[in-house]
Amino acid sequence: xxxxxxxxxxxxxxxxxxxxxxxxxxxxxxxxxxxxxxxxxxxxxxxxxxxxxxxxxxxxxxxxxxxxxxxxxxxxxxxxxxxxxxxxxxxxxxxxxxxxxxxxxxxxxxxxxxxxxxxxxxxxxxxxxxxxxxxxxxxxxxxxxxxxxxxxxxxxxxxxxxxxxxxxxxxxxxxxxxxxxxxxxxxxxxxxxxxxxxxxxxxxxxxxxxxxxxxxxxxxxxxxxxxxxxxxxxxxxxxxxxxxxxxxxxxxxxxxxxxxxxxxxxxxxxxxxxxxxxxxxxxxxxxxxxxxxxxxxxxxxxxxxxxxxxxxxxxxxxxxxxxxxxxxxxxxxxxxxxxxxxxxxxxxxxxxxxxxxxxxxxxxxxxxxxxxxx
Numbered sequence: 371x372x373x374x375x376x377x378x379x380x381x382x383x384x385x386x387x388x389x390x391x392x393x394x395x396x397x398x399x400x401x402x403x404x405x406x407x408x409x410x411x412x413x414x415x416x417x418x419x420x421x422x423x424x425x426x427x428x429x430x431x432x433x434x435x436x437x438x439x440x441x442x443x444x445x446x447x448x449x450x451x452x453x454x455x456x457x458x459x460x461x462x463x464x465x466x467x468x469x470x471x472x473x474x475x476x477x478x479x480x481x482x483x484x485x486x487x488x489x490x491x492x493x494x495x496x497x498x499x500x501x502x503x504x505x506x507x508x509x510x511x512x513x514x515x516x517x518x519x520x521x522x523x524x525x526x527x528x529x530x531x532x533x534x535x536x537x538x539x540x541x542x543x544x545x546x547x548x549x550x551x552x553x554x555x556x557x558x559x560x561x562x563x564x565x566x567x568x569x570x571x572x573x574x575x576x577x578x579x580x581x582x583x584x585x586x587x588x589x590x591x592x593x594x595x596x597x598x599x600x601x602x603x604x605x606x607x608x609x610x611x612x613x614x615x616x617x618x619x620x621x622x623x624x625x626x627x628x629x630x631x632x633x634x635x636x637x638x639x640x641x642x643x644x645x646x647x648x649x650x651x652x653x654x655x656x657x658x659x660x661x662x663x664x665x666x667x668x669x670x671x672x673x674x675x676x677x678x679x680x681x682x683x684x685x686x687x688x689x690x691x692x693x694x695x696x697x698x699x700x701x702x703x704x705x706x707x708x709x710x711x712x713x714x715x716x717x718x719x720x721x722x723x724x725x726x727x728x729x730x731x732x733x734x735x736x737x738x739x740x741x742x743x744x
Contacts, residue, residue, distance in 0.1 A: 372399040375721060376555050376564040378547060378578065380406030382706055383699045384570030385528035385535075386714025389450070392535035394722045402539050403564075404532065405557070407546040418707035419612045419620055421462035421519035423482045423489045424475055429684055435732040436705055439712040441488045443522065446711060450534055456526040458625065461490075461611035462519025463500055465511040475514045490518030504610045506600055506623060509660045511616055521612050521622055522707050551581045553693045566721050569690075569698040570714070572706075573641070573678040582693065583743040588700050591677040592639040594646060595632025596653045598668040619656040628670070631657045635704060637679070645672045679703040680739055687713045687733060689720070692742040697721065701739060 375391060377384045384404060391400045420443055422436035447457040466472040472494065479492045493515040495503065500510040532540060547557045549569075555562040571578050573590035600623070613621040622630035634649050650672060657664045680686065680701040687699035697720060699713040712732070719725045 372401050373565040373721070374563075375400050375402045375566050375568065376562070377402060377404040377568045377570060378406070378549075378555070379570035379572065379574075380404050380408070380528055380532060380542065381570060381572060382524055382528065382710030383572075383702070383714040383717070384568065385531045386446070386711045387568050387570065387718045388535040388540050388714075389446070389531035390715050390718035391721070392538040392540060394718060394724055400539050400722075402535065402541070404540060404542045405545060405547045405555070406542065407544060409546070418522050418524060419462055419519065419614065419622060420457075420522055420708050421464075421516060421612070421614070422705065422708050423486070423516060423518075424464050424479055424514065426478070429682075431730075431732055431734060432684055432705075432709070435685065435709045435712055437482075437486055437488075438732070439709045440518070440520075441486060442712050442715060443520070443708070444488060444518075446531075450530065452527070452530055454625075456523050456530055457520060459490075459518065459520045460609060460623075460625070461503075461515055461517045462614065463495065463503060463513045463515045463611050464614045465500060465513035465616045467511045467616055469512070472512050472514065479514055479516060488518045489516050492516055500613075504613055504621070504623065506610065506629065506664075507613065507615075507621070507660050508662050513613075515611065519612065521624070524707050527707075547578075549578055549581060549696070553582065553696055565695065567696045568717050568721070569696060569700070570717075572700055572702070573676045575678060575698060575700040579690075579740075582690075584690070584692075585741040585743050587680050587739045588678050589637075589680075590639075590641050591679045591703065592636040592642060592674065593633040593677055593704070594636075594649050594653070594672060594674050595630055595634070596650060596657075596672055597670045598629045598631065598657065598664060599627060599670050600629050600664070600668065601627030615660055618660055619653055621657070621660070629657070629664075629668075633704070641676055643674050643676070645674060677703055677706060682738075684734060685709055685713065686736050686739040687717060688729075688736040690740055691737055698736075698740065 576586040
């Protein structure tokens with residue numbers, strides 16, 4: 371039997387769901403259509419750090435999702451033959467000024483290595499060792515290095531996986547669609563019926579569900595980052611770990627003479643995609659504070675996207691209450707490149723009836739975020 375599946379949104383969640391729907395052996399054939407106009411998509415602007423193990427967020431379900439998401443990403447990269455320009459296990463460094471906090475960070479890393487070997491090798495570094503690991507930096511605190519950390523190019527990741535899925539069962543329509551009052555897809559006034567719909571629309575989730583009697587807790591968060599050229603300083607072939615410096619913006623060397631710095635977290639800008647000069651200055655100043663040779667002359671471009679976040683900053687996923695054929699994954703926030711792949715895989719497995727594990731270890735009740743209004 372062939373099941374017709376719609377995926378709305380081609381970012382980190384949608385592309386991963388499409389990939390797994392092209393790989394799963396479920397006894398059903400899937401005919402998958404993805405709708406995505408790409409406007410403001412967070413994944414397209416994202417160049418993220420995959421290193422969740424040293425987070426002190428108190429939401430254990432989020433940590434489970436991020437931890438296993440990092441493991442899944444490594445598996446996907448190998449299975450799909452993903453080049454290092456997309457996924458690169460370059461290691462990550464997190465710095466701390468206070469020696470006691472540094473010791474706590476190292477102990478946390480040791481504890482979490484017992485839960486997953488994806489974290490890799492753990493080292494405590496002096497400030498000088500941090501600067502030797504990342505020669506672009508000339509001002510640093512001591513830090514903790516984990517070899518399992520990685521960087522991910524979100525836009526290229528999505529393109530890579532959808533290209534694979536298109537060879538089997540995926541069609542992509544680069545247009546915006548909506549959900550009508552009956553829970554069906556509407557495109558240019560035409561109603562299209564599917565057996566299941568996956569909403570991977572991020573910050574636009576509330577808007578696309580506006581014709582349904584639902585209370586949706588999703589809002590936009592603007593993220594701006596800058597890309598800098600470092601070729602004239604260090605050449606084009608220096609491969610370095612990514613760095614999360616205490617008190618500064620994240621530092622993501624791309625290994626090709628380019629550096630990403632950011633990103634901002636702006637909760638009051640709605641869906642604005644214009645560059646903000648004050649934010650760009652803040653990011654440049656942050657870069658300059660730990661790398662004195664970097665200044666505005668190194669700026670190549672500004673990348674801007676819109677993340678989705680919820681009232682408690684937790685992601686959610688599952689079937690929408692009252693509309694069981696519609697599945698959703700949203701609210702990923704700034705950790706979307708780490709958590710999104712596992713959310714996409716779970717949604718695909720729910721459709722294929724292939725979930726043989728407890729998905730509630732990764733989520734709070736979906737009713738916390740989407741409620742049916744009676």
